Amino acid sequence: MAKKASKIEKAMGKGEILAELADRTELSRKQVGRVLEEMAVLIERHIAKQSVGTFTLPGLLRVKVVQTPARPARKGVPNPFRPGETMDVAAKPARRKVKVLPLKKLKSMIA
Numbered sequence: 001m002a003k004k005a006s007k008i009e010k011a012m013g014k015g016e017i018l019a020e021l022a023d024r025t026e027l028s029r030k031q032v033g034r035v036l037e038e039m040a041v042l043i044e045r046h047i048a049k050q051s052v053g054t055f056t057l058p059g060l061l062r063v064k065v066v067q068t069p070a071r072p073a074r075k076g077v078p079n080p081f082r083p084g085e086t087m088d089v090a091a092k093p094a095r096r097k098v099k100v101l102p103l104k105k106l107k108s109m110i111a
Helices: 014-025 029-047 103-109
Strands: 056-059 061-068 074-078 086-089 096-102
Touching: 029 061, 056 096, 086 096
Parallel strands: none
Antiparallel strands: 056 061, 061 096, 074 086
16 A cells, blocks of 8 residues: 655645545545545644644644744834944734644654
8 A cells, every 4th residue: 555655856736746645545636635625624623722722743743833922112223234223123913823843753754
């Protein structure tokens, strides 16, 4: 069922990925497409507000939401690009960011 992995010279598009997965798993392209769509929905349910905030694809990666605090506006900050001048830095609201962290199997693929 699992074929030997070969190197890929050019990045695949969505259709090529679906075709490759369908060929390797002996499922139809529609079935593979539905699996990937449902995985996207499952990830969304895990990282939505008032939810767990993390999703782990076993061995490969972990998707987690990180809350960044609000930053106040600052005036008279030294400009790093023009020494001797000052600048004003705008305020930034608190927001949620998505972080994707590689796990052991994914890290070992590049070694």
